[in-house]
Amino acid sequence: MITVQEAEKLILDSIGEIDPETVAIDAALGRCLREPINADRALPPFDRATMDGIAINSSTYNTGQRKFKIGGTAPAGAPQQALPELKACLEIMTGAPLPQMADCVVKIEDLEIKDDTAILPDGLQLDFHTAVHAQGSDCKSGAELLSPNRKLTAKEIAIAASVGKAEVSVSRSPRIAIVSTGDELVSIEQTPEPHQIRRSNDLTLSTALVSAGFPNVERVHIPDDQEQIETQLRELMQRCDSIILAGGVSKGKYDYIPETLAKLGVSIRFQWVSQRPGKPMWYGQFSRDGARLPVFALPGNPVSCFTCLRRYVIPALEKWIGLPPAKPCYAKLNHDLTFKPELTLFLPAVAEPKASGELWATPALFNTSGDFVSVAKTDGFIELPKSRKIFPEGEAFQFYPWPI
Amino acid sequence: MITVQEAEKLILDSIGEIDPETVAIDAALGRCLREPINADRALPPFDRATMDGIAINSSTYNTGQRKFKIGGTAPAGAPQQALPELKACLEIMTGAPLPQMADCVVKIEDLEIKDDTAILPDGLQLDFHTAVHAQGSDCKSGAELLSPNRKLTAKEIAIAASVGKAEVSVSRSPRIAIVSTGDELVSIEQTPEPHQIRRSNDLTLSTALVSAGFPNVERVHIPDDQEQIETQLRELMQRCDSIILAGGVSKGKYDYIPETLAKLGVSIRFQWVSQRPGKPMWYGQFSRDGARLPVFALPGNPVSCFTCLRRYVIPALEKWIGLPPAKPCYAKLNHDLTFKPELTLFLPAVAEPKASGELWATPALFNTSGDFVSVAKTDGFIELPKSRKIFPEGEAFQFYPWPI
Structure with missing residues (x-):
């Protein structure tokens, strides 16, 4: 079992940079810029x-x-x-x-x-x-206005448009397959039997990825059948740039996934991380046309799944498309906490920005890691390091906002 | 000339709630929920x-x-x-x-x-x-899991899907026209003469609105010709739910817009706000089928335009679709500032979250309100109240992040 920091480093170190492509400037919102944008004349061009x-x-x-x-x-x-x-x-x-x-x-x-x-x-x-x-007071002709590897938000698009970039080079948007497994899962439209539940993890992950800037996502549900899992995963590995599996990664008898992935040529980088929730998390890669493509297998539990997506998958995809690491955000704990297991704790919390300029985090009270209803009331999670057991009110820890 | 607070209140007080519509749950990301979501059985449904x-x-x-x-x-x-x-x-x-x-x-x-x-x-x-x-430990059957008037992010969609909501009632997405005017503006593809500049405000506004959750946007450019302005605005008022004009709202001789809007039945609510940048800002409404529809006329200067969009238009649209006000965010000033004019100052700034849990803001050094290149380096703006002239390092002020 590896630590959260080791898992993060293994993932990020293994991720390269996806190919660029050229898109029209009015279709470039949210993409990662891959060329410098230079002034084509002094700005402003006259007094x-x-x-x-x-x-x-x-x-x-x-x-x-x-x-x-x-x-x-x-x-x-x-x-x-x-x-x-x-x-x-x-x-x-x-x-x-x-x-x-x-x-x-x-x-x-x-x-x-x-x-x-x-x-x-x-x-x-x-x-x-x-x-x-004054002419040239914003910049001289030829000056670099935007450097590559930054996200194109409205203000960057404004600058590119102002210097005549009708098209820009941006990172290709990776095609991501979200694979859910589990025979206990029925579709949203169905009325589940008592032992069944509706499938929602795949939709949670796909919408979270869209929010986070990765719209090129498809959802695939595979029954707990080794042959079908193998056939469909093989097909997805030919067609998609990344596969994210929700469920089927713990040590249960019906969890064929790790075995099948290995058989298909996915090399495992780690399995099991000392964290709660999300311990049975799996990361690997496969090769296609010289590129190393990431496979994330997330725990089937909805809260674990969502937390691991935010903590590991989104930063990895951001690195893949060429973005620099997001600025870390910190919040002060709103009350004393004790957590004894030797695990890093991801604790969903309500973020409260104060007029003083401080951010405070009030951890949600929740039953188990399956309680998604409590999570929906929160704004993100704070990460409490596994090296400690006591976390006093007023101390600041890293806060990860949920995708919005 | 009215104050920023008066302008904000006039706009927000005049905005009602747009009609709801029903959409598929997998198309509901970012929309405002308009019905309660209740548990259709105890959660979890079994031990x-x-x-x-x-x-x-x-x-x-x-x-x-x-x-x-x-x-x-x-x-x-x-x-x-x-x-x-x-x-x-x-x-x-x-x-x-x-x-x-x-x-x-x-x-x-x-x-x-x-x-x-x-x-x-x-x-x-x-x-x-x-x-x-344990069965029912998350919630009892019939319990309200999500109340109306909240944004559907991935985690809310997870909950709606888990209780079988294949379709949900959400606010209709308003159809917004972005109208740019100004004969000095040429298209992005054209090479401008020295006295011309490329049109970028319309693209900045439309992409910022998409980022902020308003994808139903179209861009229209109208030359500085009173007749064309009137014809096209009349047509847009029949077809769109809101009109946002960039430029053409100051006191210049060629600024036909306010006059034309009045003629077309738009009632002005205010013009001129004691703020920098963005003083020549205009707000009005027109009636159609019993609804009062908002018209924002923003200054043509790119920084003013973008700032006013963030400060006034986005919160107004959010209220319109039924969202509660966003939690205000505050940041501490990174150095002493003096600003003498009797105006509220919107100062673009780099946000620096500290490991202490505090947010600090470093104002950008920039030449004039036309310098969009400096703005692109910032994360938002701090608002310094007009009642004061001296703003010491370490004091916290409200911070408005740019749309990302």
């Missing part, structure tokens, strides 16, 4: 008005002039103009290029217009580039 | 083994018996069996119903099997329901 108002030369105002004849209008989207003379002004719109000879913008709220003349009050603070976003 | 091992009656072990004849196997997914006699055992798999006469499970690691007999060591702690998840 740009940041207010609606008039463009003047500040020296005229600062030497006493208060009335400015309006020589025309500089709208956004028109080529640069020029002041008719140094003492005149142009009306100017936000986003328009500053006219030649002008060096600042006086905002419309600060002036009065009478008979084609703008009248300015005393006391305005007008200098070179007041209300002007 | 359920939580380990692989043998099922025995603990009294036999506790009165000295160590060898148990194996009378058969109780797999998960099979009806409840019974011990052949009180002194015997059944092999049992995780998830299987506890056999009649048995009251606990001995895990496989704790026993040895020889010739159809399980041999147990001394010193095991075996009691009534050891390694058993």
Whole structure:
């Protein structure tokens, strides 16, 4: 049995980087960028008005002039103009290029217009580039605006679009099979017999993966039959980039999975982790076309399954698509806790951000690791290290938010 | 000019709750639940083994018996069996119903099997329901497991699926039009003239809304032409549930938007908010089929636009679909700040969660509100109240994470 830290390291060390592909920028949300995004010209590309108002030369105002004849209008989207003379002004719109000879913008709220003349009050603070976003002040042409290996959220897409990247290179989205097993599981639509329960792990895992940015997921249910398990797993290993199994990984007589996977050429990296919940967890890899592809076999218990997905699978998939590790998050325990087994404890907890800037975690009271109803009230789990037994109120531990 | 708090209240108070609709559970991720989810039977529905091992009656072990004849196997997914006699055992798999006469499970690691007999060591702690998840211990039949008006993430979907909800009632996803205007804007594919820039606000807003859980978004660009603006806005008001305009809301001569919206029957609720960035922000509503539908007109400046979307539009849409307000998050300022204008300051900042459980925010250094490149390095913004000018290091303020 290995520790949580050893399991994490074994998984992450074994994961490479998936191939890139090119997608349209408006389909790139949530993907991992795989090329640098550079400025194709200085930004902004011209001295740009940041207010609606008039463009003047500040020296005229600062030497006493208060009335400015309006020589025309500089709208956004028109080529640069020029002041008719140094003492005149142009009306100017936000986003328009500053006219030649002008060096600042006086905002419309600060002036009065009478008979084609703008009248300015005393006391305005007008200098070179007041209300002007100077050419090249954001960046020079060719500057790297975004480096590779970062997630494309709305703000990164804004930048790529602004420099003309209609297409971008991103990591391919891995095709993931979620395999559930267990003859006690019936479909959601069915009314289960007393000894049966409805299948929900596969849907929990697939929706959690979609939330976490992995939409390319399919669900497969296989009965507890060794032959069917082998046939279907072989087919999935040809077609999918990763397989996540829910259930069938403990030491029970009907748990054919580890054996079958080994037979199909999956090499086991570890089985059993000193953690609660989730001890009977299994990790392996198989080769296809020179790539090493991950197989996760998670415990069938719903809470264990969900916790292991969050703790191990999602970070591994994030590394695979090229993302850096997520910033760890920490929360203070809301009451004293004692936990005696020599296991790392993953404890579902409600996160309470305080006005002080602190995050506190209130562990959920729950019966057993099968109690998913209590878990649904929580925001994530705190991880209590196995080296200790007593965890005092107010001490901070790492907190893992659930996928939302 | 109204305050940030007044603007927020005016918007939220004006927003009702959108109609519900019924969707398949596997298409319900991210939607707002609109019905209670109740247990259709006790959970778990039977005394359920939580380990692989043998099922025995603990009294036999506790009165000295160590060898148990194996009378058969109780797999998960099979009806409840019974011990052949009180002194015997059944092999049992995780998830299987506890056999009649048995009251606990001995895990496989704790026993040895020889010739159809399980041999147990001394010193095991075996009691009534050891390694058993008792029937009804999670909840009674009919108990409310999920209340309406909460977001369906993976864990809520797990619960709905487990009680047989193949379909659920959720809030309809509002159809949102993102309207960009401005003749200075060219498409991403075009090479802009010096006075032009590429259109990115519409894509930023639409991808941010998708991230925030509003996928039903379309983008429309309208040139700065009063007639075209009127025609297209009228058509959008017939077809969409909400309109978000980027640009065209300040006091410039070519900003026809507020005037046109008023003409089309949009009643203005406010214009101008005492905030930086984002002062020229506009909010209104129009009526259709008895519903009041929101119109947001955001400043054209990219940073202002994005900030106002996060600060006002996303919370309003969340309320509209029936979600409770998000838990506010707070971060401590990483260095002293002074800001003199009588405006609330939205300051993009890098969030740094510390191992102490505190969240710290390092404000980005940036040139002007047009500098989106600096914003892309941040995780959200802190809100500094307009009532003050000095903000000391270490004080906590509300932090709004960007959509991710």
